[in-house]
Amino acid sequence: MESIEIRKSLKQDTFEGVDFLDLDDLLTDEHKLIRSSIRDFVKKEISPYIEDWAQKAHFPSEIVKKFGDVGAFGPQIPEQYGGGGLDYIAYGLIMQEIERGDSGMRSTASVQGSLVMYPIYKFGSEEQRNKYLPKLASGEMLGCFGLTEPDHGSNPSGMVTNFKDMGDHYLLNGAKMWISNSPEADIAVVWAKNEEGRIHGLIVERGMEGFTTPETHGKWSLRASCTGELVFDNVKVPKENLLPGKSGLGAPLMCLDSARFGIAWGAIGAAMDCYESARKYAAERIQFGKPIAGFQLVQKKLSEMLTEITKAQFLAWKVGKMMNEGKAKTVHISMAKRNNVEMALNIAREARQIHGGMGITGEYPIMRHMMNLESVITYEGTHDIHLLILGQEITGIPAFV
Numbered sequence: 025m026e027s028i029e030i031r032k033s034l035k036q037d038t039f040e041g042v043d044f045l046d047l048d049d050l051l052t053d054e055h056k057l058i059r060s061s062i063r064d065f066v067k068k069e070i071s072p073y074i075e076d077w078a079q080k081a082h083f084p085s086e087i088v089k090k091f092g093d094v095g096a097f098g099p100q101i102p103e104q105y106g107g108g109g110l111d112y113i114a115y116g117l118i119m120q121e122i123e124r125g126d127s128g129m130r131s132t133a134s135v136q137g138s139l140v141m142y143p144i145y146k147f148g149s150e151e152q153r154n155k156y157l158p159k160l161a162s163g164e165m166l167g168c169f170g171l172t173e174p175d176h177g178s179n180p181s182g183m184v185t186n187f188k189d190m191g192d193h194y195l196l197n198g199a200k201m202w203i204s205n206s207p208e209a210d211i212a213v214v215w216a217k218n219e220e221g222r223i224h225g226l227i228v229e230r231g232m233e234g235f236t237t238p239e240t241h242g243k244w245s246l247r248a249s250c251t252g253e254l255v256f257d258n259v260k261v262p263k264e265n266l267l268p269g270k271s272g273l274g275a276p277l278m279c280l281d282s283a284r285f286g287i288a289w290g291a292i293g294a295a296m297d298c299y300e301s302a303r304k305y306a307a308e309r310i311q312f313g314k315p316i317a318g319f320q321l322v323q324k325k326l327s328e329m330l331t332e333i334t335k336a337q338f339l340a341w342k343v344g345k346m347m348n349e350g351k352a353k354t355v356h357i358s359m360a361k362r363n364n365v366e367m368a369l370n371i372a373r374e375a376r377q378i379h380g381g382m383g384i385t386g387e388y389p390i391m392r393h394m395m396n397l398e399s400v401i402t403y404e405g406t407h408d409i410h411l412l413i414l415g416q417e418i419t420g421i422p423a424f425v
């Protein structure tokens with residue numbers, strides 16, 4: 025206990041930022057301003073409390089309105105619908121800064137922006153956009169995205185959730201699992217099959233009879249984010265709640281492209297936080313009469329961390345530029361998500377080693393980031409599925425089935 029108290033007094037601010045190859049040179053003044061305002065927000069509203077929230081598996085519902093106020097919801101959605109009207113690099117930087125605080129907090133923001141607001145903006149009617157987007161942007165409303173089912177994760181096309189046309193409404197049945205934000209969400213964008221087996225998006229509102237959102241307990245990862253199921257038992261969904269703009273699996277996959285792009289940036293934030301914490305710890309921790317930062321093996325770890333973060337930053341930036349130009353394809357985003365999340369997880373593991381025993385405590389953010397990243401490497405397409413997407417691009421042969 026005494027050593028933890030001593031460590032506390034040595035703990036320093038870890039909000040300097042990592043920019044070894046001057047990525048800032050490629051950013052606009054607006055990008056830098058946005059990054060710094062989100063950084064300040066995270067420093068004030070998330071970092072002082074996150075360890076406690078994560079330890080207690082508590083989702084701080086008051087953060088939703090605060091995210092809305094700071095512009096973290098739907099920064100890439102046009103301003104006329106309450107979004108930020110910003111480009112994809114700004115969006116990425118926002119995700120990076122939030123995930124420096126915590127991947128669970130970033131999950132809340134990226135689900136809202138990319139998986140709820142994006143499909144309503146892209147595939148919704150004008151009435152749906154006006155009804156939901158401003159409230160989602162301001163944090164007055166929280167949304168979730170239901171694609172994964174208990175028996176259909178990597179293969180969502182096999183989904184069994186379905187709806188029938190009853191004349192004046194649709195009747196929705198089925199269940200979704202592993203849904204971020206679900207226990208607190210006011211609305212769910214749900215992907216379900218019609219009677220012909222075609223996938224459509226439907227907006228399901230809390231309070232509709234037969235719709236429940238049981239919480240998933242016992243997670244060792246993303247503990248400050250709430251996760252749950254979506255259960256539909258003969259839910260009557262008004263016909264005007266069907267997203268009219270696009271059907272088929274391509275619709276949810278387009279949303280996932282946008283969210284995965286944000287994850288590629290977010291993971292850099294988690295990696296930066298681990299690296300900065302490890303660098304400071306190594307400078308302060310004395311063993312064998314000198315700071316452990318002076319040992320070659322510790323320097324190797326820190327050098328490799330900095331190199332990998334730097335490579336990941338340029339990969340994310342380039343994909344962001346392609347997103348802005350409308351040139352990014354799913355494979356590009358798969359490469360960025362896969363590479364950057366693995367990079368962050370490896371850095372978290374190495375940083376944990378540098379912190380020695382202290383690395384397993386909540387005094388430092390390392391173990392929390394590491395556990396969080398175990399979800400991030402699995403959700404929105406597992407590490408191996410993204411590898412197979414790249415494999416298909418290279419060889420022309422799909423190896424999924």
Ligand SMILES: Cc1cc2nc3c(=O)[nH]c(=O)nc-3n(C[C@H](O)[C@H](O)[C@H](O)COP(=O)(O)OP(=O)(O)OC[C@H]3O[C@@H](n4cnc5c(N)ncnc54)[C@H](O)[C@@H]3O)c2cc1C
Pocket residue numbers: 135168169170171172176177178179201202203204205246251399402403404405406407408409412423424425
């Ligand atoms: C904390 C958390 C939050 C989530 N939030 C959401 C959300 O908001 N909305 C949502 O819809 N989903 C969400 N998910 C679900 C997530 O997207 C799925 O967990 C993910 O797609 C993997 O599905 P699965 O867990 O069923 O694993 P499975 O698909 O069963 O995969 C298990 C293993 O088999 C491998 N595998 C599967 N198929 C193949 C293949 N063809 N070839 C080689 N290997 C294969 C996978 O790579 C993996 O290693 C969330 C998950 C978690 C953990």
